[in-house]
Every structure is written in C-alpha cells, then in structure tokens.
Amino acid sequence: MASPRTLLDKIWDEHVVCSPDGELPLLYIDRHLVHEVTSPQAFEGLRLAGRRVRRPEATFATPDHNVPTTDRRLPIADAVSKQQIDTLRANCREFGVRLFDLGDADQGIVHIIGPELGITQPGMTIVCGDSHTATHGALGALAFGIGTSEVEHVLATQTMRQAKPKSFEVRVNGRLAAGVTAKDLVLWIIGKLSTEGGAGFVLEYTGECIRSLGMSERMTVCNMSIEAGARAGMIAPDATTFDYMRGRDFAPKDFDRAVVAWERLPSDPGATYDRVEIFSADDVVPQVTWGTNPAQVVGVDGRVPDAGSLADAGDRASVSRALEYMGLAGGTPIADIAIDRVFIGSCTNARIEDLRAAAGVVQGYRVAPTVRAMVVPGSGRVKRQAEEEGLDKVFQAAGFDWREAGCSMCLGMNPDTLAPGERCASTSNRNFEGRQGKGGRTHLVSPAMAAAAAVQGHFVDIRDWEYR
Amino acid sequence: MEPFTTHTGIVAALDRANVDTDQIIPKQFLKRIERTGFGQFLFFDWRFLPDGSPNPAFELNRPEASGATVLLARRNFGCGSSREHAPWALADYGFRAVIASSFADIFFNNCFQNGMVPVRLSEDDVAELFRRAAVNAAAGTPYRLTVDLEACEVRDDAGFTRSFEVDPFRRRCLLKGLDDIGLSLAHVDSIAAWEAAHGLPTVAG
Ligand code: SF4
Numbered sequence: 001m002a003s004p005r006t007l008l009d010k011i012w013d014e015h016v017v018c019s020p021d022g023e024l025p026l027l028y029i030d031r032h033l034v035h036e037v038t039s040p041q042a043f044e045g046l047r048l049a050g051r052r053v054r055r056p057e058a059t060f061a062t063p064d065h066n067v068p069t070t071d072r073r074l075p076i077a078d079a080v081s082k083q084q085i086d087t088l089r090a091n092c093r094e095f096g097v098r099l100f101d102l103g104d105a106d107q108g109i110v111h112i113i114g115p116e117l118g119i120t121q122p123g124m125t126i127v128c129g130d131s132h133t134a135t136h137g138a139l140g141a142l143a144f145g146i147g148t149s150e151v152e153h154v155l156a157t158q159t160m161r162q163a164k165p166k167s168f169e170v171r172v173n174g175r176l177a178a179g180v181t182a183k184d185l186v187l188w189i190i191g192k193l194s195t196e197g198g199a200g201f202v203l204e205y206t207g208e209c210i211r212s213l214g215m216s217e218r219m220t221v222c223n224m225s226i227e228a229g230a231r232a233g234m235i236a237p238d239a240t241t242f243d244y245m246r247g248r249d250f251a252p253k254d255f256d257r258a259v260v261a262w263e264r265l266p267s268d269p270g271a272t273y274d275r276v277e278i279f280s281a282d283d284v285v286p287q288v289t290w291g292t293n294p295a296q297v298v299g300v301d302g303r304v305p306d307a308g309s310l311a312d313a314g315d316r317a318s319v320s321r322a323l324e325y326m327g328l329a330g331g332t333p334i335a336d337i338a339i340d341r342v343f344i345g346s347c348t349n350a351r352i353e354d355l356r357a358a359a360g361v362v363q364g365y366r367v368a369p370t371v372r373a374m375v376v377p378g379s380g381r382v383k384r385q386a387e388e389e390g391l392d393k394v395f396q397a398a399g400f401d402w403r404e405a406g407c408s409m410c411l412g413m414n415p416d417t418l419a420p421g422e423r424c425a426s427t428s429n430r431n432f433e434g435r436q437g438k439g440g441r442t443h444l445v446s447p448a449m450a451a452a453a454a455v456q457g458h459f460v461d462i463r464d465w466e467y468r
Numbered sequence: 469m470e471p472f473t474t475h476t477g478i479v480a481a482l483d484r485a486n487v488d489t490d491q492i493i494p495k496q497f498l499k500r501i502e503r504t505g506f507g508q509f510l511f512f513d514w515r516f517l518p519d520g521s522p523n524p525a526f527e528l529n530r531p532e533a534s535g536a537t538v539l540l541a542r543r544n545f546g547c548g549s550s551r552e553h554a555p556w557a558l559a560d561y562g563f564r565a566v567i568a569s570s571f572a573d574i575f576f577n578n579c580f581q582n583g584m585v586p587v588r589l590s591e592d593d594v595a596e597l598f599r600r601a602a603v604n605a606a607a608g609t610p611y612r613l614t615v616d617l618e619a620c621e622v623r624d625d626a627g628f629t630r631s632f633e634v635d636p637f638r639r640r641c642l643l644k645g646l647d648d649i650g651l652s653l654a655h656v657d658s659i660a661a662w663e664a665a666h667g668l669p670t671v672a673g
Contacts, residue, residue, distance in 0.1 A: 149581035
C-alpha cells in the first residue's frame with residue numbers, strides 16, 4: 001500500500017513535471033496571477049528574449065497595488081503610477097492575458113478576486129508576484145509568492161523551479177470565543193511561531209477550530225502565513241470549500257466530478273509532517289500588535305512589553321528599537337493607546353464578511369473626532385455587495401470614508417498614506433516601519449477591533465462592545 | 469546574468485535582525501518599470517535624513533563601509549514582501565553578497581536570479597564577523613571578506629574561514645551565469661507531456 005500522504009504531498013506529486021539530474025524539480029503551475037508592480041520587468045524580459053506567455057488562459061491580471069481609491073472616472077493624478085497601470089494594460093494586450101482592469105466590475109486586490117471569481121481552486125498550484133499569495137491556500141491549493149524573475153519564468157514555461165518545502169502542521173483545537181476572530185488567531189499564531197518560525201515550510205492549518213471557520217476567515221489565516229516566514233499556508237478542502245466554490249464564474253463546468261477529485265486531497269490518516277505544533281483556540285483573545293513586525297503582538301487586555309525586562313540582549317535591542325519607532329513606552333496598557341487613523345481593507349480583511357463585522361460595530365456610533373477612518377473594499381464585487389446591504393451608508397453615517405477597491409493604505413503606494421508620527425489601527429498584515437507611510441505607526445487588528453477603535457479613539461476590548 | 473565565482477570586498481555591517489524588504493526599498497520607489505536604477509533608493513528611509521542629506525548614523529554611510537560590496541546582517545534578512553526590487557536595489561548599489569544567519573525564502577531565491585550570493589552562516593559565526601568588523605571600524609580600516617562560491621567558503625585575511633551551503637543547481641547557474649528560463653525550456657517536451665496527460669490544451673513548443 002502507498003504510504004499516507006499529506007495535502008502538500010498530493011499536490012506536489014501531481015505537479016512535478018520532471019526532476020532532471022542535478023537540477024531542481026520543475027513544478028507545473030495551474031494559475032498565475034499578475035499585478036502591475038511586480039510584472040513589468042517580467043514582460044519586458046519575455047519581449048527581449050522573443051518569448052511568449054505559454055498559457056495565457058491560465059494567467060489573470062489586475063491592477064491593485066498602485067491604483068487610486070477615489071473617483072475612478074477621474075484620470076490618475078500620479079504620472080508614474082499611471083505608467084505602471086498603462087504598462088500592465090499594454091502587456092496583457094500584447095501577450096493575450098485576461099485583465100480585470102480599473103473600471104472593470106471585477107477589478108480588485110488580486111488575492112481577493114482569485115477566490116471570488118473561482119480562478120483559485122482546490123488542488124491547484126498557484127503563484128503570484130506577491131508574498132500574500134498564500135491566501136489562496138485557504139481553498140486547499142498550494143500557493144506561493146514569487147519574485148519578478150520567477151514571474152517571467154512562469155510566464156514563459158508555466159513551471160517554476162522549486163525544491164520541495166517541508167510540511168508543518170499547525171493544529172488548533174477548540175473554538176474561538178465570541179469577539180475573537182480569524183485575524184486574532186493568526187496574529188496569535190505568528191506571535192508563537194515568530195517571524196521566521198515557518199521559513200522553509202508550508203503550513204497546513206488543521207483542527208476543529210480551523211474546520212469551524214468560514215472561507216473568508218480561512219483566507220485571513222492563510223494570508224498571513226508569510227508573516228511567520230512560510231511561503232505558503234493551506235487548509236484541506238471540505239464541504240465549506242465546495243459550497244464556496246459552487247457557482248463561481250471560473251468554477252469547473254462539471255462541478256460534481258471536480259468535487260469527487262477534491263475530496264481525495266485532504267491528508268491521509270497517519271500522514272506525517274516534518275513539524276507539528278498544537279494550539280488551543282481557548283488561549284486566543286483579541287490581538288493588537290505593538291511593534292514593527294507582526295510577531296510583536298499582545299492581547300488587547302495586555303501591555304506593551306518592557307525592553308528592560310528581557311533577558312536576551314538582541315531581543316532588548318529590537319524591542320527598544322521598535323518601541324522608539326512606535327513612540328510607545330514599555331508597560332503601557334494597550335487600551336490606553338490613542339489612534340489617529342483607521343484603515344479597514346487589504347487582502348487580509350476586506351471581504352464582505354469583514355465589512356459586515358466592522359459595520360456591525362459602528363452601527364449607531366460616530367467615529368471619534370480625533371480619528372480619520374476609511375474603508376477600502378477588497379474588490380468591485382465586495383463593494384457592490386456591501387452597498388446592496390447598505391453597509392456603505394452605515395460607514396458613511398459614522399464618518400468613515402468609503403472607497404474604491406485596491407490595496408490602498410495597506411502599503412501606501414497610492415495617495416492613501418499615513419503622515420509621519422500618525423498612529424493607525426489597521427486590518428492589514430504588515431506593521432513594518434514606514435509600511436503605511438514614512439514615519440507612520442501601524443497596529444494590526446481585526447476589522448471589529450479597528451472599527452471599535454475608530455469610535456472610541458483608542459483600543460478597546462471588542463468582547464465588551466455594546467452593539468446598537 | 470552576471471556570473472559569480474569569487475568576490476572580495478568591503479563589508480557593511482548592518483547590525484539588525486528582521487530587515488524587511490520595505491526597508492531595503494520603500495514602496496514609493498516600486499513604480500519604475502525597469503530593473504535598473506534602484507540603488508539610489510536602497511534603504512532610503514534609513515539612509516537619508518528628512519532634508520535629503522545622508523544620515524551619518526546609518527551603517528552604510530559610515531566611512532568604513534564606503535565602497536562596501538558585502539552586506540552583513542542578523543537573522544531573517546529580507547522578510548516581508550516578494551518585491552525583487554530589493555535584490556535589484558542591493559545589486560545596483562554594488563552588493564555582490566549578503567551574509568546573515570537566516571534569510572526569508574523569497575528574498576533568498578530572488579538573490580540567485582540577480583548574480584548575488586546569499587550566504588547563511590551560524591548565529592555565532594555572524595556574531596564573530598560583526599566583532600571583527602567592529603574592531604576594524606574602531607581602527608578606522610575597512611573590513612574585507614571573500615565570498616568564494618567555487619569553494620563555498622567565506623574567509624577574511626585574519627584567519628576566519630567558514631564553509632556555507634548552497635543548493636548545487638543554484639550554485640551551478642550562478643557560477644556560469646546561466647539563463648534559468650533557457651534551462652527550463654530545454655524540458656519543454658516534459659512540460660507538454662504533463663499538459664497532455666492532464667487534459668490541458670497542448671501548446672506548440
Ligand atoms: S492588500 Fe496589501 S498585502 Fe495584500 S496584496 Fe495588496 S499590498 Fe499586498
């Protein structure tokens with residue numbers, strides 16, 4: 001009998017094209033997602049070498065990182081941004097790649113629209129020139145972020161060179177308590193694993209807690225795998241996945257047959273992983289990052305750590321450096337931290353479920369007078385759905401800005417940025433120095449926690465919120 | 469791609485862990501559509517003061533790091549975004565090798581595509597290199613290291629020699645400056661066979 005295999009083993013084995021002597025294996029890539037920032041040099045490389053895109057029909061593009069989130073009928077004010085978006089258009093036209101362009105009803109953050117349109121499917125290998133490609137693993141796909149040279153390689157060959165990563169089971173038992181979300185869970189896990197604990201591994205999230213999560217929540221969890229250093233994160237497909245897939249634009253035509261194949265993907269009983277960590281969902285409370293990487297995180301009922309109390313000199317140095325940048329004193333209770341800005345958006349937390357959670361919190365409240373807050377839906381579809389449900393009205397009545405879809409202040413490449421020293425409660429995934437604007441200070445939280453902070457002007461424990 | 473066999477150069481000692489790609493090349497410089505010209509923006513927010521003048525306190529701006537081509541840093545170098553602009557900026561600035569106790573996966577791969585060697589040494593060895601660099605800096609002399617990809621060895625001229633590991637395929641590509649895509653396209657028949665076996669429309673090779 002064949003030895004039991006993990007989800008990773010199965011997808012890997014299926015996609016190895018060849019492992020020539022003395023070379024890294026070539027892995028077939030089923031779907032390639034492309035955006036404007038990491039692709040122009042790759043297309044240019046193809047052009048210079050006289051190569052073409054091997055499978056244009058497996059390649060999908062959208063502008064997201066650099067796009068304005070204000071009125072789309074106006075021309076793009078930033079000439080350099082415009083050039084990058086124009087370049088994507090020209091490249092897609094020249095190489096026959098399907099583009100969900102600015103103004104297209106389905107444009108959005110690449111990691112939101114892939115699953116939303118059914119382009120992402122269980123059992124597939126998926127790559128994108130973006131480190132949060134792990135998001136797609138939530139559907140039971142093996143999804144990697146790659147660099148631009150690799151983008152060019154995939155465009156030309158539909159394969160990538162890759163040594164097989166090691167497998168890492170992250171099992172979460174129990175259920176999340178009310179008010180504790182998938183975002184809190186993944187931030188908490190990153191805090192446990194550290195920013196490099198997952199390096200060299202593909203994380204597979206398992207256990208009762210993960211099984212109880214909806215697709216949107218699973219995407220939030222997989223999305224942040226890279227923040228623990230893992231190039232990919234995945235969750236075995238189940239009934240939740242199949243229900244999500246059914247009826248999506250690019251879902252397989254013979255859906256029932258596809259489901260039969262997908263049902264064979266989950267890890268076999270007795271399959272072993274290179275590393276296993278077992279956590280309990282009971283230990284997770286709403287999380288807030290206090291530092292300049294996502295592993296620098298603590299419960300909302302906790303305090304900013306005191307560098308002086310740390311044993312290791314390296315830790316002391318990096319904590320003091322982070323606190324200095326963040327303008328925080330060690331020992332400060334998280335609930336005492338006042339904020340200036342709120343950003344609800346990004347591929348981590350800008351799906352309809354996220355917006356519903358945030359709108360539920362702000363319903364009947366106003367944004368604090370000291371705070372500027374914005375909501376940036378993850379895609380055109382999310383935006384329309386939210387408007388049908390009247391969420392835009394809830395946000396606007398509370399004083400939030402309601403924007404067009406894009407990455408926006410997750411990375412601040414477009415005009416949506418923090419000013420130096422401004423402090424932001426953000427639902428995005430990175431709190432690196434300057435990530436949201438030079439000198440800006442980012443605290444990562446869940447959508448509900450961000451919404452509550454917008455109303456109160458400082459962090460509050462969402463578990464005590466009075467919903468109106 | 470420019471081949472890499474062995475390189476000796478001045479070390480810039482960047483004594484920080486978790487140096488992320490947002491620091492290596494901040495996002496405001498990702499709008500270019502070329503692969504070149506990113507060196508001027510390397511470590512921009514650390515390297516320059518708000519008035520645009522060089523920040524004298526930043527490691528790369530110190531006199532002993534002038535002309536550096538080997539970057540020394542602490543663990544988890546290159547974490548964060550997949551932007552290849554980070555190795556482009558390092559290479560364009562003049563770096564040929566980065567030495568750290570660990571690297572983020574995507575950045576590590578990206579280096580090989582750009583004629584730059586990422587060298588993984590133990591925490592202790594990295595600490596020793598920082599110590600040696602500091603001794604030289606105090607004496608006002610630059611510290612030099614040789615990164616020898618043929619021998620898979622890092623050494624200085626004062627008795628430090630350590631071997632490092634690198635994937636044999638990546639090493640061969642770098643030593644010879646091979647075109648990755650060309651190598652893969654040599655297997656185009658296998659690719660087409662895989663596609664045919666999986667019922668995908670076959671593409672003429
Ligand atoms: S939303 Fe942020 S993390 Fe996600 S793809 Fe855009 S820039 Fe990257």
